[in-house]
Every structure is written in C-alpha cells, then in structure tokens.
Amino acid sequence: MAEIPIAPMARILRKANIDRVSDEAAAALRDVIEEYATEVAERAAKLARHAGRVTVKAEDIKLAK
C-alpha cells in the first residue's frame, strides 16, 4: 500500500467542494482508492488472459472498473 501520494487527494477533495479536510481524511482517501486500484488491476489481468493476451491494455482496465 501507500503507492499514491497524498497531495493529489487534497486537490480531488477540494474539487468536490470540500474546503475543510483532516489529514487523516486525505490519507483515508488514498488508502481507499489504492485498494480499489488493486482490485481493478487484478480483474484487468484476468480479463487480458481471458482475451488470450499477456499484455494488459486500456480496454481491460475499463472493463474491470
């Protein structure tokens, strides 16, 4: 875990019109989306194999979300 930096989380929260964010909230958002990214990556790998490929393409990611 903790591959994604915290700073973009604060920008995403501000874009959602959230002005007051605790440090713990930004870290929690990072953890939540990193877990989701891992799930999507694992599904995308299965979809690529299902299509007879070893290379994961954008179409696998989009189908896996």
Place this chain on the structure above:
Amino acid sequence: MAEIPIAPMARILRKANIDRVSDEAAAALRDVIEEYATEVAERAAKLARHAGRVTVKAEDIKLAK
C-alpha cells in the same frame, strides 16, 4: 482530472503480478481511480454534513467507499 501521477499506477499493476502493461493501460487505471476518488469525496462530503460537520473526517471517507 489527471491529478494522480502515472508512476504509482505501474507499481500497483506490478504488485498485481502484471508484468506487461501498455502506457494506455496505466493512464486508464489513473482515470478510473480518479473518477472513483471523486465519487467517494462527494459522498463523504454529504456524510459529513449529515453528521452536522463541515470538516470531512476519515470516518466519512471510509463510510463513503
């Protein structure tokens, strides 16, 4: 969009045992999780207001995922 850098996407994909990833796939993963992050942020803001707060806390993020 495009707040999150691409490099962590490649690391997350490699952790999911994906060795061959197209550049487009890494960018697609970034887009997919950024969209998800925005949805979580918007739900978390509503949950904070529902709890009578203006500050978004980690518990709002976890409930919003």
